[in-house]
Amino acid sequence: MAKRIQFAKTGGPEVLELVDVEPKAPGAGEVQVRNQAVGLNFIDIYFRTGLYPAPSMPSGLGTEGAGVVESVGEGVTHLKVGDRVGYAQGPLGAYAELHTLPAAKVAVLPDGIDCDTAAASMLKGLTVQYLMRQTYELKGGETILWHAAAGGVGSIACQWARALGVKLIGTVSSPEKAELAKQNGAWATIDYTKEDVVERVKELTNGEMCDVVYDSVGKDTWETSLDCLKPRALMVSFGNASGAVEGVNIGILNQKGSLFVTRPSLNGYADTRERFEAMCNDLFGMLESGKIKIDIAQRFALEEAGKAQQALASRQTTGSTILLP
């Protein structure tokens, strides 16, 4: 038996329960990982609340973790028992002592990257990798707007932008978060609870506005984000922290300057083992070179998953958060 967090109905943090289960043995092409650390992500909240439907109930939760391979299924050749590994995709159920998932979604960790760091950075860092290197290939010199710049994904984005020579304007909700984003390499910050974001972007860019806006806040920031773009620039809507963007009239893209818009996901980019591994190599290189440092600002025991999610949802966290089984 092994402990895992599961939920039998959608709702608040109270629906999460710690239970003992018989873990699924790895089938063909699968591995079982004994987690040393589990990543906490906003997407976990979307599944718990029902914004994203879980495939079945009761359901496990979480898709990011790192630990040691406990057993391997038939046909798995690139992983063996005892390997230190990390993962960021696959079936829900990472909030657990043991997690079974497709081996193609699991990467061997370089010696220089410990399990806590991997669990705190794989989902968030691979997301920044595809957003900055694939959705729009930033080359250096661009000006971009990044919402929630002191959060888990945002803290990595600030550092990656600095390494690329990109001017990242980060939005935040407090002076403390502004300071953190600046330390991580944000070129400028805007407190979107007090300042007019469009006016500040205008001032900061001498009226030129941004080449790309990366918006994970969703409903509350959609229109503001469009107004921060140059003509024909790209709006990347990649999250729903304030609620989903709905009922968009496509004509708005014309009115606001022949804009482009995309709504990407990590699964849409790391969709083959080859692409996943190439993205991991890029992220691991950034971590090993020291260009990106992972700030694990919160650690919770596995059984405190509800409390951890509550902290994330109420904007109390900065950087990354991990759960410890």
Ligand SMILES: NC(=O)c1ccc[n+]([C@@H]2O[C@H](COP(=O)([O-])OP(=O)(O)OC[C@H]3O[C@@H](n4cnc5c(N)ncnc54)[C@H](OP(=O)(O)O)[C@@H]3O)[C@@H](O)[C@H]2O)c1
């Ligand atoms: N599409 C993808 O592939 C993908 C992958 C990973 C993550 N994401 C998205 O990226 C975002 C960041 O994820 P994360 O796990 O790193 O979380 P996070 O940024 O650490 O936390 C979310 C942050 O969003 C901001 N926020 C703005 N409005 C909010 C509201 N109404 N309620 C709660 N927070 C609000 C808060 O920062 P302030 O206090 O500074 O406003 C909060 O700290 C999430 O939207 C997530 O869904 C998308």
